[in-house]
Amino acid sequence: MKFKIRFASQIVGIFVIVGVLFLATVLVLMGINQRWFAKNYYFKSRFFSANGLSVGMPITFKGFTIGKITKLSLTPENAVEVDFYIQDTFYPKVYENSVLQLQSNPLGLGGGLVFHQGKKPTEPLPENSYIPSLDTLEGKSLVMEKLVEIPKTEDAVTRLLGEIDPILENLNKVLVSVHTLLGTVTTSLEGRGSSPLAGTLRQSEKITEQIALTTKSLNQSIDQLMANATGITTDLADITHNLKEGTEVLRDPTGLVQKLLDPKGSLATFFDDNNRLFDQIEGILKQVHANLAELQQFTSFLNTTQPRVLGALEEGRQAIRKGQDVLEGLRNNPFLRGGIAPKQPIPTTQQGYRMEEVSP
Amino acid sequence: MSRILEHIGNRVLMGIFQAFYAAGYFWEILVETGRFIRRRQFGYGYRVLLMQILFTGVEALGVIAIISLALGVVIIVQGSSILPQFGQGKLVYAILITIITRELGPILTAFIIIARSGTAIATELGNAIVSHEIEAYVSFGINPIAYLIVPRFLGVTISLVLLNLYFNLFGLLGSFLVTQFIYPLQMQEYLFNLLNTLKTQDVLSSLVKSISFGVIISTTATYYGFKVERSTTEIPQVAIKAVGRSFIFCILADAVITLVYYV
Numbered sequence: 004m005k006f007k008i009r010f011a012s013q014i015v016g017i018f019v020i021v022g023v024l025f026l027a028t029v030l031v032l033m034g035i036n037q038r039w040f041a042k043n044y045y046f047k048s049r050f051f052s053a054n055g056l057s058v059g060m061p062i063t064f065k066g067f068t069i070g071k072i073t074k075l076s077l078t079p080e081n082a083v084e085v086d087f088y089i090q091d092t093f094y095p096k097v098y099e100n101s102v103l104q105l106q107s108n109p110l111g112l113g114g115g116l117v118f119h120q121g122k123k124p125t126e127p128l129p130e131n132s133y134i135p136s137l138d139t140l141e142g143k144s145l146v147m148e149k150l151v152e153i154p155k156t157e158d159a160v161t162r163l164l165g166e167i168d169p170i171l172e173n174l175n176k177v178l179v180s181v182h183t184l185l186g187t188v189t190t191s192l193e194g195r196g197s198s199p200l201a202g203t204l205r206q207s208e209k210i211t212e213q214i215a216l217t218t219k220s221l222n223q224s225i226d227q228l229m230a231n232a233t234g235i236t237t238d239l240a241d242i243t244h245n246l247k248e249g250t251e252v253l254r255d256p257t258g259l260v261q262k263l264l265d266p267k268g269s270l271a272t273f274f275d276d277n278n279r280l281f282d283q284i285e286g287i288l289k290q291v292h293a294n295l296a297e298l299q300q301f302t303s304f305l306n307t308t309q310p311r312v313l314g315a316l317e318e319g320r321q322a323i324r325k326g327q328d329v330l331e332g333l334r335n336n337p338f339l340r341g342g343i344a345p346k347q348p349i350p351t352t353q354q355g356y357r358m359e360e361v362s363p
Numbered sequence: 364m365s366r367i368l369e370h371i372g373n374r375v376l377m378g379i380f381q382a383f384y385a386a387g388y389f390w391e392i393l394v395e396t397g398r399f400i401r402r403r404q405f406g407y408g409y410r411v412l413l414m415q416i417l418f419t420g421v422e423a424l425g426v427i428a429i430i431s432l433a434l435g436v437v438i439i440v441q442g443s444s445i446l447p448q449f450g451q452g453k454l455v456y457a458i459l460i461t462i463i464t465r466e467l468g469p470i471l472t473a474f475i476i477i478a479r480s481g482t483a484i485a486t487e488l489g490n491a492i493v494s495h496e497i498e499a500y501v502s503f504g505i506n507p508i509a510y511l512i513v514p515r516f517l518g519v520t521i522s523l524v525l526l527n528l529y530f531n532l533f534g535l536l537g538s539f540l541v542t543q544f545i546y547p548l549q550m551q552e553y554l555f556n557l558l559n560t561l562k563t564q565d566v567l568s569s570l571v572k573s574i575s576f577g578v579i580i581s582t583t584a585t586y587y588g589f590k591v592e593r594s595t596t597e598i599p600q601v602a603i604k605a606v607g608r609s610f611i612f613c614i615l616a617d618a619v620i621t622l623v624y625y626v
């Protein structure tokens with residue numbers, strides 16, 4: 004008979020016993036590991052909201068799981084009542100003034116329900132006692148009275164996010180400042196607002212207008228002066244012509260003497276013309292005198308006008324210089340129009356063919 | 364048209380009749396199983412039960428061990444090397460338990476039993492009918508269901524439960540030992556995490572599945588084995604039907620139990 008058939012009972016017996024033993028061992032180990040037979044001490048707490056809480060959620064103390072939430076319920080006062088247990092091994096650590104804190108992590112990492120032990124060692128709280136949470140006034144007052152110490156969270160993500168917040172705030176401020184600055188610059192460039200730049204631009208605009216007006220009036224004055232000067236010059240030319248003619252007549256002695264001596268000549272005529280010639284000469288002299296007076300007046304006018312013209316020209320020159328400075332400042336400002344426009348190289352015709360290949 | 368309707372009607376009536384017949388057959392098995400356990404007459408059918416466990420359970424142990432070991436090693440090695448990169452190293456235990464204990468353990472064991480014992484039972488019973496053995500039992504006043512079916516029913520079910528336990532033993536612990544050669548892990552840490560992850564529901568789900576599959580396979584195989592009427596050519600046909608139906612019923616039962624487990 005085959006061995007297997009002969010010892011079938013034994014083989015099957017071993018097969019069954021090993022299997023059952025394995026199952027029993029696993030169940031016992033599970034029971035020990037998951038504390039099926041250990042005593043738990045039940046407590047109550049209250050929270051503002053059930054967000055972040057769930058049945059079966061572990062309660063930790065210094066990183067150790069010391070208990071779990073067993074029930075969540077909403078009270079008639081709309082508070083969230085939490086029933087939980089603490090394992091028997093950690094029960095002696097439940098001092099008076101202990102509190103619960105729900106630590107949440109924005110990224111869903113870490114966090115959980117944390118047990119904070121009361122500072123003063125006491126007998127453990129009796130079962131079914133109320134342990135306040137930090138959501139409640141009782142819990143907060145225990146912290147304020149320093150009856151329980153809440154250590155700072157060591158969660159790296161929360162700490163990092165806490166450090167990012169001020170940086171973001173600063174960045175926000177900078178952006179607001181830049182926005183305001185750009186607004187001011189735009190307003191100033193449009194000539195509105197009360198900034199010095201806007202004032203300068205407005206002033207330069209006025210100065211330019213004044214220069215234009217001054218130049219216009221100056222041109223008119225110069226035109227008038229030139230017209231006067233032309234008239235005077237014509238008169239002087241006439242006088243000069245007359246004098247020239249007189250001089251030429253005087254150069255001819257025969258003619259002049261003859262004319263002078265001739266009873267019908269000029270001299271006789273001069274003396275016997277009832278002061279006609281004399282009057283004529285006198286008139287000419289008076290006209291010359293008047294012309295000279297007018298010339299003197301024109302000269303004095305020119306002398307008085309010259310400083311004003313010079314002043315206006317100087318003022319215009321300064322205004323143009325100021326305007327030039329302002330435009331240069333605006334052109335150099337990196338916030339405007341993308342800064343200084345790159346300079347385009349001007350190709351020269353005096354360059355050799357190989358120069359383009361060598362130059363960068 | 365009327366012939367088509369007649370044909371459809373006949374098929375439906377036949378299906379209903381067969382369903383009732385199968386239900387009655389299953390009820391008969393349960394009744395006889397109850398009697399078998401109550402009588403405690405280990406001589407009567409005990410040997411058949413013992414042999415059934417030997418053939419179905421002990422002889423399939425090697426295949427089960429190899430499959431579960433390989434599966435466990437793959438899960439541990441892959442999980443331990445990939446999952447820690449995502450900070451989810453402990454997820455390997457949950458995956459192990461989900462695959463080995465809750466899902467693949469029972470269903471793979473069931474498939475192996477279908478392939479090995481389902482066909483064997485259907486063929487054996489078909490041969491018994493063809494050789495008029497069943498008539499002989501009846502003529503001697505022996506209930507063939509009590510003598511032939513109940514030990515097989517119990518034997519397959521018990522074997523499947525035990526093989527499922529062995530599948531877990533090899534898949535969870537044996538694979539750990541094998542993994543030590545490739546990817547050393549601390550024994551204490553491994554067992555602690557495994558037992559912490561393993562829940563009572565997992566064990567219950569696994570046991571319920573293996574019991575259900577055992578019942579399904581044994582009932583289906585014996586039912587189709589008894590379907591043979593007179594010719595030996597019917598035997599392979601019923602064996603194929605037994606295997607096919609067993610697969611379908613097991614997968615459906617697995618889906619239902621898993622749904623119940625999650626709902």
